[in-house]
Structure formats: C-alpha cells, structure tokens
Amino acid sequence: MTQTSIPTRTPQRVLGEPIDRVDGHVKTTGAAQYSGDHLYPDLAHAALVHATVPRARITHIDTTAADSLPGVHAVITHHNAPRLQPPPKPTLLNLPTLAAGTSVNYLNTDEVHWNGQPVAVVVADSLDIAREAAQRIRVTYEELPATVDFEQEEPNAVPQKNSALSDGGGKKGDAVAALKSADVSVDLRFSTPMQHHNAIEPHTTTAVWNGKALTVHDGTQHIDWTRRHLALRFKLPLNDVRVISTFVGGAFGGKTNVWAGTILAVVAAKVTGRPVKLALSREGVYRTTGGRTPSTQRVALGADADGQLTALIHTSVTQMGRVGGYAEQVVSQSRHLYDAENILVQQHQLTLDSIANGVMRAPGESIGSFALEAAMDELAHRLDLDPIELRMRNEPDRNPMDGKLFARRGLREAYARGAERFRWADRTPEPRSMRDGRWLVGTGVATAFHPAWVFPANVTMRLSADGDVLVRCGFHEMGMGAATAFTQVTAHALRVPLDSVRIEYGDSDLPIGPGAGGSAQTASVSRAILDAAAKLKKDLAALARRNNTSPDEAPATILSRAGRTHHEVAVGADRGIGRLAGQVRFMSTLLRERRKYVKAACGAQFCEVRVDSDTGEVRVTRWLGVFDIGTVVNAKTAASQLRGGIVMGIGAALGEETLVDGHTGRIVNANLAEYHVPVHADVPRIDIECLGDPDPTMPLGVLGAGEVGIVGVAGAIANAVHHATGLRVRDLPITLDKLL
Amino acid sequence: MTHDLSLRVNGTTRPVTVEPRVSLLDVLRDHLGLTGTKKGCDQGACGACTVLADGERVLSCLALAVQYEHREITTIEGVADPLQQAFVKHDGFQCGYCTPGQICSALGMLAEHRSGMPSAATEDVATTPQLTRAEIQERMSGNLCRCGAYNGIVSAIEETAR
Ligand code: FES
Numbered sequence: 001m002t003q004t005s006i007p008t009r010t011p012q013r014v015l016g017e018p019i020d021r022v023d024g025h026v027k028t029t030g031a032a033q034y035s036g037d038h039l040y041p042d043l044a045h046a047a048l049v050h051a052t053v054p055r056a057r058i059t060h061i062d063t064t065a066a067d068s069l070p071g072v073h074a075v076i077t078h079h080n081a082p083r084l085q086p087p088p089k090p091t092l093l094n095l096p097t098l099a100a101g102t103s104v105n106y107l108n109t110d111e112v113h114w115n116g117q118p119v120a121v122v123v124a125d126s127l128d129i130a131r132e133a134a135q136r137i138r139v140t141y142e143e144l145p146a147t148v149d150f151e152q153e154e155p156n157a158v159p160q161k162n163s164a165l166s167d168g169g170g171k172k173g174d175a176v177a178a179l180k181s182a183d184v185s186v187d188l189r190f191s192t193p194m195q196h197h198n199a200i201e202p203h204t205t206t207a208v209w210n211g212k213a214l215t216v217h218d219g220t221q222h223i224d225w226t227r228r229h230l231a232l233r234f235k236l237p238l239n240d241v242r243v244i245s246t247f248v249g250g251a252f253g254g255k256t257n258v259w260a261g262t263i264l265a266v267v268a269a270k271v272t273g274r275p276v277k278l279a280l281s282r283e284g285v286y287r288t289t290g291g292r293t294p295s296t297q298r299v300a301l302g303a304d305a306d307g308q309l310t311a312l313i314h315t316s317v318t319q320m321g322r323v324g325g326y327a328e329q330v331v332s333q334s335r336h337l338y339d340a341e342n343i344l345v346q347q348h349q350l351t352l353d354s355i356a357n358g359v360m361r362a363p364g365e366s367i368g369s370f371a372l373e374a375a376m377d378e379l380a381h382r383l384d385l386d387p388i389e390l391r392m393r394n395e396p397d398r399n400p401m402d403g404k405l406f407a408r409r410g411l412r413e414a415y416a417r418g419a420e421r422f423r424w425a426d427r428t429p430e431p432r433s434m435r436d437g438r439w440l441v442g443t444g445v446a447t448a449f450h451p452a453w454v455f456p457a458n459v460t461m462r463l464s465a466d467g468d469v470l471v472r473c474g475f476h477e478m479g480m481g482a483a484t485a486f487t488q489v490t491a492h493a494l495r496v497p498l499d500s501v502r503i504e505y506g507d508s509d510l511p512i513g514p515g516a517g518g519s520a521q522t523a524s525v526s527r528a529i530l531d532a533a534a535k536l537k538k539d540l541a542a543l544a545r546r547n548n549t550s551p552d553e554a555p556a557t558i559l560s561r562a563g564r565t566h567h568e569v570a571v572g573a574d575r576g577i578g579r580l581a582g583q584v585r586f587m588s589t590l591l592r593e594r595r596k597y598v599k600a601a602c603g604a605q606f607c608e609v610r611v612d613s614d615t616g617e618v619r620v621t622r623w624l625g626v627f628d629i630g631t632v633v634n635a636k637t638a639a640s641q642l643r644g645g646i647v648m649g650i651g652a653a654l655g656e657e658t659l660v661d662g663h664t665g666r667i668v669n670a671n672l673a674e675y676h677v678p679v680h681a682d683v684p685r686i687d688i689e690c691l692g693d694p695d696p697t698m699p700l701g702v703l704g705a706g707e708v709g710i711v712g713v714a715g716a717i718a719n720a721v722h723h724a725t726g727l728r729v730r731d732l733p734i735t736l737d738k739l740l
Numbered sequence: 741m742t743h744d745l746s747l748r749v750n751g752t753t754r755p756v757t758v759e760p761r762v763s764l765l766d767v768l769r770d771h772l773g774l775t776g777t778k779k780g781c782d783q784g785a786c787g788a789c790t791v792l793a794d795g796e797r798v799l800s801c802l803a804l805a806v807q808y809e810h811r812e813i814t815t816i817e818g819v820a821d822p823l824q825q826a827f828v829k830h831d832g833f834q835c836g837y838c839t840p841g842q843i844c845s846a847l848g849m850l851a852e853h854r855s856g857m858p859s860a861a862t863e864d865v866a867t868t869p870q871l872t873r874a875e876i877q878e879r880m881s882g883n884l885c886r887c888g889a890y891n892g893i894v895s896a897i898e899e900t901a902r
C-alpha cells in the first residue's frame with residue numbers, strides 16, 4: 001500500500017520539550033495492562049507458604065488439610081515439585097548469570113536458608129482458596145544454628161577485594177596520619193537501616209505454558225536476563241520462552257533480579273497445566289525479594305584552618321546473604337567528590353542467614369552520601385565556614401583519587417544556581433537560630449552524585465512510505481517515560497514529526513534491550529536509535545542515487561520512487577557470533593572509557609525543614625534540586641524522575657526502616673502500615689532545575705536521571721535538622737524520638 | 741457456600757456468584773475483568789484499590805462484595821473526567837499503578853470537600869475550607885505513590901477543582 005503522502009510539516013523542536021507521556025491516556029483510564037491484568041480463561045491463582053525459621057531442614061510437611069479443600073488444584077512442595085536446573089553461579093563473563101535473586105533452588109531442596117523462604121506453593125481456583133489452603137499447611141523443621149543479627153555479626157565483616165567493575169577499597173597518600181595532624185577534624189559513625197523498594201505493584205507473574213513453550217507476563221526490569229534465566233532453569237530452548245513486561249508498576253531496582261515468585265509461578269503452571277497468576281502479597285514482597293542492605297559507616301575528615309581537606313576516610317559495613325547478594329558500593333562517591341590530599345576508602349561485608357540483599361535506587365550512593373555529606377556539614381560547622389563554601393574550596397578539577405578526567409561536572413554551577421534560587425544567603429548560620437512560632441527552622445545542602453553507564457541495546461527501525469517510523473526494542477517502562485523519551489529521540493534523529501513515530505517495547509520477541517538499571521536505559525537506547533537513524537539515512541541516500549532521486553527528497557518520496565513500501569535497518573545482533581562480538585565490544589569500550597573518564601550525573605540538593613520544638617516532629621517544607629544530568633530528553637518526565645528520587649530520599653531520611661528480629665531473622669513490619677513511605681502530606685513542592693548541557697562522552701549527551709535524585713537527600717535533611725536544632729542525628733531514619 | 745449477587749458497576753448491572761469472603765476488589769478484577777482497579781497491599785494501607793460507591797471513596801480491598809449489592813460502583817473504567825487529562829498535563833504519575841486509585845480518590849475527595857467536610861488540615865472547622873494544596877495533600881494522604889508523583893497529582897487536582 002504505497003502512499004506518496006509525506007511528512008511535510010516542519011518538524012517541531014522535540015528534544016528536551018516537556019511533551020505529555022505517550023501512555024498518558026492508558027495510564028489514566030485503567031487500560032494499561034500490568035503483569036497481573038492478563039485474564040486468561042481458566043486462570044488459576046497461586047499463594048506461597050513462607051518458612052518461619054531462619055535456617056533449618058524441613059523434616060515434615062503436612063498438606064492434607066490443604067489438599068482436601070475444594071478448589072485446590074495443586075499443593076507443591078519439595079516432595080513433588082518438578083526438578084529444576086540449579087541457578088547458575090554468577091560471573092561477570094556471562095552477565096545474565098547475575099539474574100538469579102538467590103542461589104536457592106526453590107522447592108528442590110529441604111533446606112531453609114532464610115526466614116521467609118518459600119517452602120510450598122498452592123494453586124487454586126481463586127486467591128481466597130489458595131490463601132486458605134496455604135494457611136492449612138503445617139511444616140516441621142529441624143532448626144540449625146543461624147546468624148541473623150547485623151550488629152552482632154559486625155566484628156566479623158571482611159574487607160571487600162577489588163574486581164574489574166567494582167572496587168572494594170582504595171587509597172591515596174596516608175589519610176590516617178593526615179587525619180591525626182589535621183588542624184580541624186571530625187570522625188563520625190553513621191548507620192542506615194534495611195529498606196525496601198515497595199513499588200506499589202507487588203511482584204506479579206502470570207505464567208502460561210503452550211505445549212513446550214512458555215510465556216510469562218512479569219514486571220521485570222530485565223526482560224532478557226529473565227528469559228535466559230527461565231530457559232536455563234526449565235531446560236528450554238531460548239526461543240520457547242517469551243517474557244512480556246509492558247507496564248511495570250514501579251520497580252526501583254526491586255524487579256531487577258528473578259526472585260522466587262517468578263520461578264514458582266512457572267512451576268505452578270507447569271504442574272497444573274493451567275495459566276497461573278502468582279501475585280506476591282505485600283508481606284510476600286518483604287519475605288521473598290531482597291531490599292537494601294543496612295549499613296554502618298565511618299567518615300573521618302581532616303582539614304587545614306582554611307577548610308582545605310587533607311584527609312578523607314570513608315569505610316562501610318554492609319550485609320549479604322549466604323545465598324547471594326551484592327557488595328553495595330557505599331563509599332564510591334568519596335573517590336570522586338572532594339579534593340583531599342589523602343584518601344582512604346574501604347568497604348566491608350558480613351554474611352547473614354538472610355535473603356540476598358538487592359539493588360535499590362542508587363545502591364551505595366544513596367546511603368553513602370548521607371554519611372559523607374553529614375560529615376562535611378559537621379566539618380563546616382567546626383570550621384565556622386558556610387557548607388557550600390567548604391564544598392567549593394574542595395571542588396576538584398580532576399578525579400581526586402587518581403587524576404582521571406571528569407567527562408563533565410556542573411557542580412559549581414549547580415550550587416551557584418541553587419544558592420541564588422533557594423535564597424541560601426537568608427539563613428543565619430548558627431544552629432537553632434531560626435524560629436517560626438513553635439517551629440525550629442533549618443536549611444541544609446548536600447551533593448548528589450551518580451555514575452553514568454551505557455549498556456548494549458539492539459533496535460530495529462522501519463520507515464514506511466507513508467512516513468511512519470516504527471522502532472522496536474525490548475526496553476522497559478517502569479514509570480520513567482521511556483517510550484515517550486524514545487519517541488522524541490527518534491523524531492529528533494530522523495527529523496520527522498513526533499506523531500509519525502511508534503515504539504514497541506517490553507517484550508522478548510523484540511530486539512534485545514538493555515536492562516532498566518544504573519540510570520542507563522535512556523543513554524543506551526538513544527545510542528542505538530541514533531545509530532539506526534544514521535544507517536537508515538545512509539541507505540536512503542544510496543537508494544536515491546540508484547533511482548536518480550535527489551537525496552534531499554523526503555525519505556518517503558525516495559522510498560516510493562524506488563517502488564518500496566518500507567525500509568528497515570537493524571542495530572546490534574540478538575544471537576550467534578554477532579551477539580558475542582557485541583558483548584565483547586561493549587565490555588572493552590566500557591573498561592577503556594572507565595580508565596579514562598569519570599562519568600557521572602551530579603547535583604546540589606537544598607532543603608528547609610521545620611522541627612516541632614515540643615514533639616520533635618520534622619516537616620520538610622521547601623526543596624530545590626539543581627542537577628547536571630547532561631542532555632534532558634523530556635523536561636517534564638526528567639523532572640518527575642528527579643522528584644521521585646527526592647521523595648524516596650525523604651522517606652529514607654525520616655521514616656523508612658525494615659525491622660528485623662535479632663533472634664529469628666524475621667522481618668516484623670512487612671507491610672505498608674508499619675513501613676513508612678512518604679505520603680502526600682509529607683512532600684512539599686519540589687523545585688527542579690537541570691543545567692542541560694550535554695555530556696560529550698555520552699550518547700546524545702545523556703547522563704541519566706533515575707537515581708541521582710535520591711542521592712544526598714537524607715544528608716541534606718540531616719544537615720537541615722542540625723541547623724534547626726543543633727542535633728546531629730547520625731542514625732537513619734530521623735524519627736522524633738532522636739530529637740527529644 | 742456462594743451467593744448470587746447483582747452489582748451495579750459503571751452504570752450496568754452485573755451478576756456474579758461469589759463466596760461471602762471475597763473482596764469487592766477481587767470481584768471487580770477477577771470476576772468482572774475490570775483490571776483498572778489495582779491491588780497494592782490488600783490491607784487498606786495504600787489506596788491503589790480505591791473505587792467510588794454512590795460517589796463515596798471506598799477501599800475495595802477492605803470491602804466485601806456481598807455488602808455492595810445496592811450501591812452504584814464506579815471504577816476507573818467508568819470515569820470520564822477532565823481530571824484525567826489534568827493528570828497527564830501535570831505528570832501526576834510515573835508507573836501509573838497508583839493512578840486509578842488516585843483519580844477515584846480525588847473525585848470522592850472533591851465531593852467531600854464540596855459537602856463542607858473538614859480535614860485535619862482545616863484551621864476553622866466551622867467554615868468550608870479553601871481547597872489549598874495543604875488541604876488536598878491532607879485529604880489525599882491515604883493514596884500512596886511510590887514513584888513520588890505527589891506534586892503533579894496535587895497540581896492536577898488543584899486545577900480541576902478551580
Ligand atoms: S490494595 Fe486496598 S488499600 Fe492497598
């Protein structure tokens with residue numbers, strides 16, 4: 001159906017514009033389908049039974065009362081579950097092996113490794129029946145000694161070794177000696193609690209077997225890893241596994257790994273021969289998916305009388321599970337932020353009989369910045385120096401640790417802009433010097449910093465003779481506005497109208513996209529789109545030459561003159577030698593660039609708090625964040641993402657804390673009533689400004705906005721609380737009991 | 741033991757056969773296929789499941805379907821209101837999962853406010869309070885948004901209420 005109508009309208013400026021989300025309509029009318037919204041005929045519902053002890057052998061499971069319940073289709077335990085391949089050993093040489101949430105082969109073992117591990121799954125006609133049956137199951141354990149208490153285990157933490165992609169420690173000069181001889185110094189201990197992502201959509205999987213082929217709807221942040229993991233565990237050819245993740249109801253890192261629910265939904269569907277939905281209960285989310293590790297940290301700073309840093313020491317202890325986990329990079333920004341002559345950073349980990357810790361929004365930087373930025377504030381206080389001035393006196397030209405170049409760094413500008421807009425100069429510097437009735441008023445600042453990454457992304461781009469452009473890539477939409485941003489990037493790259501661009505995403509049938517993590521999706525997919533657009537233009541020019549058409553004609557004209565209905569180009573290869581070559585290229589570029597540059601988004605967080613002088617209640621009343629995130633693709637969605645990070649940071653600062661019983665290792669507040677995330681009334685108007693200059697080393701100049709927003713938030717609040725009250729709270733969250 | 745009910749949902753009468761323990765939320769989603777209403781906690785703590793019953797906001801996860809037989813239920817699928825467009829304009833969502841609940845809750849909240857109902861943020865409960873941002877925030881605090889789209893949600897409601 002060749003048409004000759006071509007896009008003749010002048011393409012509007014699209015990059016950076018605050019256009020409305022392309023999925024705005026479906027998300028505001030209830031039409032957007034999340035992974036639990038696929039109502040297959042004959043759909044059965046599954047519910048989990050969780051272990052109630054931290055380490056044990058199961059000696060007996062009595063399922064008779066569950067089996068006999070009408071409407072129950074299967075009660076699956078380690079006695080009757082299909083045998084699965086064990087999770088692979090994680091290795092950096094084969095990144096998809098990192099997908100497994102834990103090393104446990106669920107329901108293929110009688111061993112219990114943490115309090116909450118699934119030990120049975122029930123499949124029934126309805127959720128109520130499944131839940132009732134699950135409650136009727138009686139499990140008997142032979143308990144084994146378990147290590148579950150972070151504080152008790154802290155002395156046994158071991159220093160982390162360095163690897164190709166993550167450094168456990170490092171030093172420059174002799175920070176210990178420099179600290180001793182410094183004119184002024186601070187040496188402070190901090191702690192941060194376990195936290196959970198609490199995406200409002202609990203992890204949900206709908207699994208459907210069609211003969212030997214498997215389709216899962218799963219709100220994953222990594223379609224390709226999930227697909228490969230399922231193929232491996234269920235011994236299926238990759239082509240027989242399809243993973244669909246069109247809309248994800250929030251994730252924040254919590255849906256990066258494949259956790260038990262995904263595996264057990266597939267098992268349940270296999271056993272019953274029916275499509276099965278396994279939606280974790282809110283409690284199940286806490287029991288079976290890993291949260292952010294708790295931490296203890298030490299930050300010691302030494303300076304001369306002018307405030308020039310001579311020593312910076314930052315050490316941390318975090319937790320991992322014996323069944324897996326991740327060495328959170330708590331001290332990472334201490335390598336990059338301040339121009340200290342002597343630096344010593346070192347991370348330590350301890351191991352507990354707990355679920356693996358997961359990645360949660362800005363893992364490392366989020367909690368590490370709290371300690372570093374509060375210590376900087378304390379140092380400024382002791383030096384009688386403005387906290388912004390102290391930071392500016394120590395703002396480095398090159399990476400302090402090793403002299404690498406910064407790809408770009410807008411921190412000076414961010415602080416200057418912020419100080420002006422926030423009217424920073426209006427404050428009186430002494431703590432407890434500003435009051436409004438019974439409210440003690442304080443302001444605080446902190447620096448945000450988050451490294452930038454680019455991952456491989458494959459796309460196809462297809463131009464039709466009617467002018468429509470279709471871009472296909474298996475990327476993820478968890479709220480960032482990804483499809484909207486890539487509509488803009490495509491329109492920009494091809495100079496076509498926005499409404500001629502259509503994007504398909506969220507499906508393993510599409511070219512392999514990057515995982516949604518590390519704030520890297522926008523840069524990664526943008527690079528592939530730019531490459532595809534260049535290829536497409538080149539092909540069109542060649543086509544024009546062959547058909548004696550001017551290459552300046554509209555693309556659609558060139559196509560129709562050549563008698564073509566469409567032309568498609570591909571970037572990247574999904575399989576075979578091409579895929580391997582792509583991965584090798586990616587790794588070598590990554591390592592080469594990391595040797596040369598420090599690439600990161602950064603920003604300055606400004607806040608005002610009011611503390612009730614009678615009750616100690618803290619209210620955040622003003623916020624301004626000025627960020628350098630490189631190129632802004634969509635001013636509206638980028639600001640929303642940065643705001644979202646700040647809101648989550650307010651939660652971490654003032655309320656969020658997962659409480660673990662020190663004897664049993666059981667999470668005691670596994671619900672949204674007792675784990676306090678910010679609500680409407682907790683969040684002031686949040687002003688966002690982005691500097692907007694492109695990063696010359698990143699695709700399209702994009703640095704990423706998903707995580708930098710949360711960094712520094714807890715530090716800024718703690719600093720403002722100190723300014724308001726004179727109290728330096730070093731243990732998150734800053735609850736009112738700590739201010740009385 | 742099941743009950744035959746007929747529920748009025750979005751202007752139509754829908755027969756369902758359910759056990760008395762089944763929540764209105766599960767009936768809407770699993771029996772009637774109205775999956776726009778979301779489940780975030782199933783415990784009354786997040787607001788994602790908010791629907792309207794005779795115009796009043798209700799947490800459908802805490803409501804038993806059998807008790808709603810003679811009520812006019814409105815879910816997001818039955819809402820057609822300028823507020824939805826205002827959510828898009830002000831970017832009052834990111835992932836969109838809390839959004840149906842936020843929108844239904846906001847519509848119920850606006851009706852409460854019109855009827856003169858005060859809130860904890862109201863200074864003088866004897867008068868009908870202005871719908872300030874603080875009032876909206878207080879009245880919407882039962883609806884969590886983990887993406888943190890609160891600023892946009894409040895702006896959308898503020899604009900629509902004017
Ligand atoms: S699902 Fe009803 S309040 Fe959370």
Ligand code: FES
Nearest residue numbers: 834836838885887
């Ligand atoms: S938009 Fe994601 S929870 Fe509100």
